[in-house]
Amino acid sequence: MTVEAILVFGILGASLLLFFTGWVRMDIVALLVLSILAFTGIVTPQEALAGFSNPAVVTVWAMFILSAALYQTGVARIIGRQVMRFAGEGEVRLIALIMLSAGAMSAFMNNIGVVALMLPVVMDMARAKEISPSRLLMPLAFGAMLGGLTTLIGTPPNLLISYTLADNDLRPFRLFDYTPIGFTALLGGTAFMVLVGRHLLPKKDAITEAKKQTGIPSATYDLQSRSFMLKVKPSSSLAGKSLAESRLRAGLGLNVVAIIRHGTTMLSPGPETIINSNDKLHVQGNIEALKAMQHWDIILPAQEGFDARELLGQNLQIYEATLTETSALTGSRLQETDFRRRLGINVLAVRRENKIERTLLHELTLEKQDILLLQGPRDRIAILEEEGVIGEVHEPGSGELMETYSLHELIFVMEVGDDAALFERAIAESHIGSAFGLTAIGVFDKDSRLLPYAPGTKVKTGDRILVKGNIHDLPLLQGLKELELLDEDVPETQALESDNIQLAEVILAPRSLLAGKTLREINFRKKYGLTVLAIWREGKAYRTNLHNMPLEFGEALLVYGDREKLELIDSEPDFILLTEMAGRPQRTEKAMTAALVMLGILIPVLLDIVPLAIAAVAGIILMVLTGCLKMEEAYRAIEWRAVFLIAGMLPLGTAMQSSGAASTMASGVVHTFGYFGPWGVIAGLYLLTAALTIAIHPAALVVIMAPVALEAAAGFDISPQTVMMAIAIAGASVFMSPVAHAANLLVMGPGGYRFSDYLRVGIPLTLVVMAIAMLLLPVIWPL
Numbered sequence: 114m115t116v117e118a119i120l121v122f123g124i125l126g127a128s129l130l131l132f133f134t135g136w137v138r139m140d141i142v143a144l145l146v147l148s149i150l151a152f153t154g155i156v157t158p159q160e161a162l163a164g165f166s167n168p169a170v171v172t173v174w175a176m177f178i179l180s181a182a183l184y185q186t187g188v189a190r191i192i193g194r195q196v197m198r199f200a201g202e203g204e205v206r207l208i209a210l211i212m213l214s215a216g217a218m219s220a221f222m223n224n225i226g227v228v229a230l231m232l233p234v235v236m237d238m239a240r241a242k243e244i245s246p247s248r249l250l251m252p253l254a255f256g257a258m259l260g261g262l263t264t265l266i267g268t269p270p271n272l273l274i275s276y277t278l279a280d281n282d283l284r285p286f287r288l289f290d291y292t293p294i295g296f297t298a299l300l301g302g303t304a305f306m307v308l309v310g311r312h313l314l315p316k317k318d319a320i321t322e323a324k325k326q327t328g329i330p331s332a333t334y335d336l337q338s339r340s341f342m343l344k345v346k347p348s349s350s351l352a353g354k355s356l357a358e359s360r361l362r363a364g365l366g367l368n369v370v371a372i373i374r375h376g377t378t379m380l381s382p383g384p385e386t387i388i389n390s391n392d393k394l395h396v397q398g399n400i401e402a403l404k405a406m407q408h409w410d411i412i413l414p415a416q417e418g419f420d421a422r423e424l425l426g427q428n429l430q431i432y433e434a435t436l437t438e439t440s441a442l443t444g445s446r447l448q449e450t451d452f453r454r455r456l457g458i459n460v461l462a463v464r465r466e467n468k469i470e471r472t473l474l475h476e477l478t479l480e481k482q483d484i485l486l487l488q489g490p491r492d493r494i495a496i497l498e499e500e501g502v503i504g505e506v507h508e509p510g511s512g513e514l515m516e517t518y519s520l521h522e523l524i525f526v527m528e529v530g531d532d533a534a535l536f537e538r539a540i541a542e543s544h545i546g547s548a549f550g551l552t553a554i555g556v557f558d559k560d561s562r563l564l565p566y567a568p569g570t571k572v573k574t575g576d577r578i579l580v581k582g583n584i585h586d587l588p589l590l591q592g593l594k595e596l597e598l599l600d601e602d603v604p605e606t607q608a609l610e611s612d613n614i615q616l617a618e619v620i621l622a623p624r625s626l627l628a629g630k631t632l633r634e635i636n637f638r639k640k641y642g643l644t645v646l647a648i649w650r651e652g653k654a655y656r657t658n659l660h661n662m663p664l665e666f667g668e669a670l671l672v673y674g675d676r677e678k679l680e681l682i683d684s685e686p687d688f689i690l691l692t693e694m695a696g697r698p699q700r701t702e703k704a705m706t707a708a709l710v711m712l713g714i715l716i717p718v719l720l721d722i723v724p725l726a727i728a729a730v731a732g733i734i735l736m737v738l739t740g741c742l743k744m745e746e747a748y749r750a751i752e753w754r755a756v757f758l759i760a761g762m763l764p765l766g767t768a769m770q771s772s773g774a775a776s777t778m779a780s781g782v783v784h785t786f787g788y789f790g791p792w793g794v795i796a797g798l799y800l801l802t803a804a805l806t807i808a809i810h811p812a813a814l815v816v817i818m819a820p821v822a823l824e825a826a827a828g829f830d831i832s833p834q835t836v837m838m839a840i841a842i843a844g845a846s847v848f849m850s851p852v853a854h855a856a857n858l859l860v861m862g863p864g865g866y867r868f869s870d871y872l873r874v875g876i877p878l879t880l881v882v883m884a885i886a887m888l889l890l891p892v893i894w895p896l
Contacts, residue, residue: 117155117772124149125765125774125817133808135852140754143761143813155768163767164760168726169276173269173759173812174751175729179711180223181750182736184230186700186707192218204244205307208252211235212303215253216260220267221711224257225623225752228856229689231257236618236691236863247315250864251874252306254856255848259302259882262295262845264288265725269755270815272725274841277766277819283833286841288719294842294889298882305881306874313874315865334647334654334671336397336606342599343394343403350592357384358589361394365402365593366657368644370609370673371395378604380614381674384638394596395604397646399657407594410528411587412577424579425520426511427563429555431461432494434503436483442502448475456496458489459552461581462518471523472583486518488554488565522584524554529576555579613676616646618669618691620862623855624752625666625687633660641682643674652867667851669862686749691863700741707741752855755812762816769820779824791831791896795839796887798822802843803879807850814853815844835894842886848875 124146131142151161164170184190192214199210211231218227235253239246261268265275265288279285345351351359361367372379372386373393379386388394425431436442442450452458463470463477464484470477485503487494497503514520553566557577572578610616621628627635632645637660648655648662649669655662664670669691672679683690714732717723723731736742769775786797802818809817822840826833847854850871851861857871 114777115773117768118774118777120153120155121765121768121772121774122777125769128762128765129805129809132810132813135808138754139810139813140757140761143758145761146765147761150764150768155772156764160767161764164763167276167760167763168279168724169269169273170756170760170763171726172266172272172276172729174756175726175733176266176272177223177226177751178733178742178747179714179729179736180226181746182707182733182742183222183711184226185746186703186741188704188707190230190234191701191704204248204311207238207242207244207249208311209303209307211249212252212256212259212306213299215256216263216299216303219257219260220263221715223752224261224268225855225859227257227260228254228859229623232620232689232859232863233691245316247864247866248311250860251314251857251866251870252310254854254860255302255306255874255878256299257856258845258847258854259295259299262298262842263292264295265291266729267291267295268845269759269812270845271841273759273812273815274819274837274844277815277823278833278837281823281833286834286838288715288725291838291841293893294838294886297889298842298846298885301881301885302878305878310874310878313877315870334649334656336646336656336671337603339397339399339656340603340606341396341400342601342603343396344597344599345388345390345392345394346595346597347390349390349595350588351388351596352390354388354589354592355384356382356386356388359388359593360589361396361593363660365398365406366659367396367398367400367403368646368673369394369396370644370646371604378608380609380611381644383642393599395609397656400598403593403596404598407596409594411590412526412528413584423511424524424555424563425514427555428565429488429563429579430490430565431486431488431509431514431554432491433507433509434485434487434494434497435505436479436481436485437501437504438481440479440481440502441500442479443481445479446475447477447479450479452487452489456489456493458487458493458497459554459581460485461488461520461552461554462486464517469518471518471520488552490565520581523581525580525582525584525587526557527578527580529572529574529578551580551582553578554581609673614674615676615679615692616671616673617679618649618863619672619682619688620669620691620859621664621666622687622689623666623859624749627664627687628666629663631661631663641672641674641685642678643672643682645670646673647671649862649865652865666855667858667861689859703739703741706739707736710735710739710741755810758810759812759816762813766816766820769817770824775820776824776828778821779828782821782825783828787829791829792887792891794825794829795831795836795890796883798825798836799839799843799883799886802840803846803849803883806844806847806853806879808852810853811844811847815840818844831896832894835890835896838894839886839890842882846879846882848878848882850875 128142128146131137132139137145147161147164150156151158215227215231231253232250235249236246239249258268261271265271265286271286271291275286356362356369361369369382370380372382373395374389447460452460460474461471463474463479464486465480494503494506498506509517555563556566556570556572556579557563563579566578606616632638637643637645645659646656647670648659649671650665672682679690679692682688710732713735714728718725718728733747737744737747769778782797782801783794786793789796798818798821802814805814818840819837822836823833826836847857848871851857851866851868860866
């Protein structure tokens with residue numbers, strides 16, 4: 114084995130490890146592979162960059178755009194609705210119809226787009242027919258992927274395999290060469306799901322699911338158990354304040370979903386809604402924080418006979434430090450610095466030139482030469498010095514704390530009530546501390562001596578804590594403490610809806626840029642005018658601390674608000690609404706034009722007049738010029754991660770062939786399965802490819818496996834088209850995992866699926882498709 118082959122195997126092994134573990138994004142891994150291959154000289158710079166001009170890559174991004182045109186003009190939706198009219202009442206018929214219609218559309222559309230398009234239709238149908246979505250959504254995703262097997266343009270692996278054949282001076286596959294095996298696989302896969310697979314799908318109580326009268330999975334999210342009624346007392350300081358000013362949501366994590374005033378119910382009140390005395394607030398959330406808070410006593414130092422100057426003169430471990438010129442914190446918000454959680458350090462104030470910020474610091478963006486007033490152990494602050502985050506540290510005296518920072522105006526004492534553990538969470542790390550700018554800086558011992566509030570300090574009932582906060586917020590805190598928890602029945606979740614106010618589910622769109630960001634960071638409530646009541650993630654509903662949870666693909670958000678706002682979010686490219694809305698904007702008058710353009714680009718390809726890549730690009734031009742699609746929508750439609758993934762991995766395929774690594778792998782496969790003859794080798798390659806679909810994107814997988822398949826075909830003197838057809842079918846049949854294919858990830862949240870559900874249904878389905886392929890290959894693509 115050559116040195117180059119050893120290097121290629123090392124790069125291949127490292128990339129597979131990163132694909133499986135997910136430590137680094139797949140597209141970044143691909144670009145790393147490209148760079149390393151070029152730097153080591155295994156491939157030339159021209160070969161390293163050739164992937165970006167490869168006809169397969171051009172065709173892939175072009176098909177993303179053409180699929181978007183069919184979506185924007187409503188072609189696919191019209192087809193889907195017409196087909197679903199014949200669904201009938203039974204689950205068997207419904208599963209079959211969903212899979213076949215999704216498969217038919219996926220033959221000419223990107224299968225991720227088909228799933229995104231069909232999701233609202235299938236969800237509405239599940240609710241109307243009182244069938245759990247978990248019984249229908251996985252068949253939808255699988256049907257779309259099976260449909261992608263039927264044509265050359267149905268899925269990127271088919272295109273990549275065909276172009277790899279062409280690059281090696283072999284006859285490539287034509288548009289419908291995949292159809293005999295792919296269509297049979299679609300029919301066989303549908304039959305399996307109808308006869309066997311549906312019995313392996315998660316079973317949920319149909320009666321519970323039937324409670325979704327208008328698209329509301331209230332029972333699934335268990336909203337009723339987190340619903341409470343609060344009353345605003347006549348003398349409450351909350352009266353006259355808006356909901357936003359009350360900080361019920363920001364401080365206590367409580368969403369006010371309705372206000373009952375003088376017998377009239379106001380649904381979905383906005384943040385600007387004014388609270389009145391005697392209002393009854395219907396809230397959703399964890400009420401324990403409010404219950405515990407009602408046992409806290411707020412005491413001003415003067416009430417206890419403490420002198421503020423004397424308190425600040427104690428060793429509270431307060432220090433001044435200046436951000437260095439090269440500090441990594443410059444441009445970051447304080448809440449992003451993670452001082453408190455990582456090191457137990459509090460920021461009490463920020464001095465910037467002649468201005469001092471003392472309250473609500475978590476949203477403050479740091480600048481060069483900012484002077485931070487820090488409170489925490491000196492050895493912990495030294496860590497920031499060592500990291501180069503801050504410069505020289507200075508310990509100010511009590512006089513400076515009062516004269517420069519006026520800190521004496523911001524301190525008071527809180528006495529812990531019955532739930533000491535909740536106090537620690539609320540003040541040290543949770544909502545109340547951030548919403549009201551509360552920071553625990555000291556704790557009084559049994560002899561009334563003031564000690565620093567160090568990281569990990571345990572408080573108990575009756576302890577008194579010295580807190581830094583905004584004195585002007587104390588009446589507001591008092592108003593929250595005085596809210597009365599009513600012992601009365603809470604209205605059913607269905608009562609929260611009207612003709613204009615609805616509950617609905619949304620999920621992140623496949624190409625959303627919001628993954629990894631929190632609701633707070635994207636300002637969800639203000640931007641969309643909707644309230645997120647719960648998030649469904651990996652089979653579990655989360656109802657608290659939602660605004661700090663990073664959004665993930667595959668999860669569902671339960672939102673509440675005006676129908677107009679739901680229609681607005683339905684038109685946003687970052688979200689998919691799982692309920693069909695009448696107001697969905699589409700250019701349905703262009704549907705016929707889009708269909709004719711699509712047909713027009715396929716005919717010259719079938720007649721071998723122009724290559725597919727050129728025809729696809731020409732189709733994009735026609736779609737834009739005829740008004741079926743805007744150019745901004747075209748750019749947005751491209752799955753750039755997939756494009757960079759394919760373009761970055763193609764040089765690895767080149768390197769595997771030129772270095773002899775592919776030949777070595779092929780020899781290993783032949784040695785292992787050669788005893789069973791050529792069909793044993795093909796079956797072995799199929800099984801290896803299918804097993805790797807659990808974690809590796811299908812496009813990247815076929816790029817890796819194609820050179821091995823070609824070498825194996827040459828070594829066994831068998832038809833390369835036969836082996837490559839097997840690799841294409843195996844690589845595109847991603848049924849065993851939600852990780853490697855966005856179609857599976859899209860249905861994971863709405864269907865309430867777990868990883869094990871994909872394994873339970875996907876493994877036998879993979880074997881069924883393999884059996885069909887191995888039976889038909891000798892007939893259609895003989896050796």
